[in-house]
Amino acid sequence: MKSFIKIIDPGYYTSIQDLGRYGYREMGFPVSGPMDYNSFTNANKLVGNSSNEAVLESTLKGPKILFSSSCIVAVTGADVSIYKNGNLVELNKSFHCELGDILEIGVVKKGFRNYIGFGGGIFPEKVFGSYSQYHPITIDSNIKKGQNFLINTINRNLEHKKIKIKKLDFNQTIEVYKGPFWNKIENNLKNKILNSEFKIGSNNRMAYVLSGIDLKNKISLLSTSVMPGTVQLTPKGDLLVVMRDGQVTGGYPRILQVTEDSQSKISQFATGKLIRFKLVNMVCLT
Known part of the structure; x- marks a missing residue:
């Protein structure tokens, strides 16, 4: 069932990214896609998605999101505080958000980027075979306050989504x-x-x-x-x-x-x- 999330606050710089836009370099199009491929992949794994589902990629400070229905969510990447209705939830773990829940990703403590995966995926307009945002190929380069984005609401058993995730490597x-x-x-x-x-x-x-x-x-x-x-x-x-x-x-x-x-x-x-x-x-x- 399709539902949506509403962007209350987009954060510092948050964009929608899937694996990228391939086959268009001769037209001058960059690949786009996730900056941190490993964290992107983990976000999708934790919510039971295929490897190419679109996620939100946030930089420095994450977004604040309102849910219109139940959804499995996971946040990966930089060390950051994650709040669901004001209560802390864990990084690199799957959790449920319900109708009316508000998810807020804080300012990173260590690292630079986070990835927010939604069970079933997030669906902006697909352009040249990809959901990845990159202006002027897409209308916007990042998400904006007040925007609604479709998500595919799928009920899944979180017990199957317990995967071991390595800590980020900050060696120089x-x-x-x-x-x-x-x-x-x-x-x-x-x-x-x-x-x-x-x-x-x-x-x-x-x-x-x-x-x-x-x-x-x-x-x-x-x-x-x-x-x-x-x-x-x-x-x-x-x-x-x-x-x-x-x-x-x-x-x-x-x-x-x-x-x-x-x-x-x-x-x-x-x-x-x-x-x-x-x-x-x-x-x-x-």
């Missing part, structure tokens, strides 16, 4: 593969990149900017294809990590590629966090 090490341009940069730049700390600067769903050491260069390139996790080296020495809503081409050297697990990891890091890169070998599946 970010694992990377060599990028297409890695072997073309000077050895002194390679040594600096692999033996230095970088500070996270401005960041959003499009990209993370990393700075902190002198990597100035005069490398000039034509634009080439980039993807989520691509690390580009700018002329002034900053590193740009492309994220889920990032552009599909870039004009800087693609020196590294962040592993999928480390993409999820870095998405839980906020401005000021120090990170280090660790070069790992790409495993080929046969």
Whole structure:
């Protein structure tokens, strides 16, 4: 049975995300989808959904939501206080919300993003095969106060949704593969990149900017294809990590590629966090 949730307060920045919008890069569309794939997947598992059901992804401070009917809910990701009708509920655990219940996600204590899964899924308008919000492909880039969104009310036994969820990893090490341009940069730049700390600067769903050491260069390139996790080296020495809503081409050297697990990891890091890169070998599946 279809019902709805009403957004009383959207939080700092909350958007609807499924696994993403694939097959449209040639049109300039980013993939979108969850910044923290692992927490996204866990939110769906906890409420018995398939892996591609849409969830709410909140950043820094979560939303306040009114329910019009019964629904199984789970919140994953950053350490945060979760309140149902003013009473605390647990992170990484399934729980029921009933008609008239109000769910409120607070300000994160550690981490940066949370994922709110609804049993049966949440259903905004599907655009180019995905529910993921990304303006101007979708009308809005994030949810707004007063909006109603359809949910699919399904009664499920929570006893079957007890899964073990690992705590978020806040170790500063970010694992990377060599990028297409890695072997073309000077050895002194390679040594600096692999033996230095970088500070996270401005960041959003499009990209993370990393700075902190002198990597100035005069490398000039034509634009080439980039993807989520691509690390580009700018002329002034900053590193740009492309994220889920990032552009599909870039004009800087693609020196590294962040592993999928480390993409999820870095998405839980906020401005000021120090990170280090660790070069790992790409495993080929046969």
